[in-house]
Amino acid sequence: MSIFVLIPGAWLDGEVWQQVATDLERRGHRVLPVTLGTAPTDGLTEHTRQVGEVLAAADEPVVLVGHSYGSFPMLGAADRWPDRVARTVLIDAPLPEDGEALVDLLPCEQRATVTGELVPYPAVPWMSGGELPAGTSERLAERTPHWPARCMTEPIALTGAVKELPMTGVFCTLSGADLAVARGLHASGAPRFAWLANRANRxxxxxxxxxxxxxxxxxxAEVLAGAARGEGEPLL
Incomplete structure (x- = not known):
């Protein structure tokens, strides 16, 4: 049995994990979905603190899962409290380095939308990949119509401790990333991608x-259960 802490991406809440959580619990796991704060004053530091509170309440090291923007507070919390994390899992997520903010890693057209205190739910195809069931985007936008810009502009603080933890990367191929892309990034020799080939990573x-x-x-849910067991394909 593993404990999964599930952190959603921007404009999403813990409810988005409901079906995944049900399936994991049916497999005998414990699941803790996280809903991040959406007040204008909520930034990455606050979101990281919220994740840290969940880690502190768990009675054993957890499988810490971050989707999209959720990788930022996930990596920040795992870096700060690595003894509370058994494995990190990144789902269709960016890989920030110390001092980078989400806005630094966004394409120009998305970066331009990060203005003011609250950013409206995006009505653009990149959010869904183009294959969401009818009405899903509307329901998600009703639950979380805005997202605090501060969490997108506030830089992450990393010491490097998180890169010593086992990591599983989950590529959503319709979003344009896959294992071949990761192998190419590693082969480029850029220092920021060296840890992708760590022996425990899958x-x-x-x-x-x-x-x-x-x-x-x-x-x-099947993939997350496998990740908890250390399954998956190595980079090299």
């Missing part, structure tokens, strides 16, 4: 867009 590919917890929750 990878999965899902034929999904950006929200696999919505489009294929049972398969994602």
């Amino acid at each position: 990878y999965y590919e899902l034929a999904s867009g950006h929200l696999p917890m919505v489009t294929m929750p049972e398969r994602l």
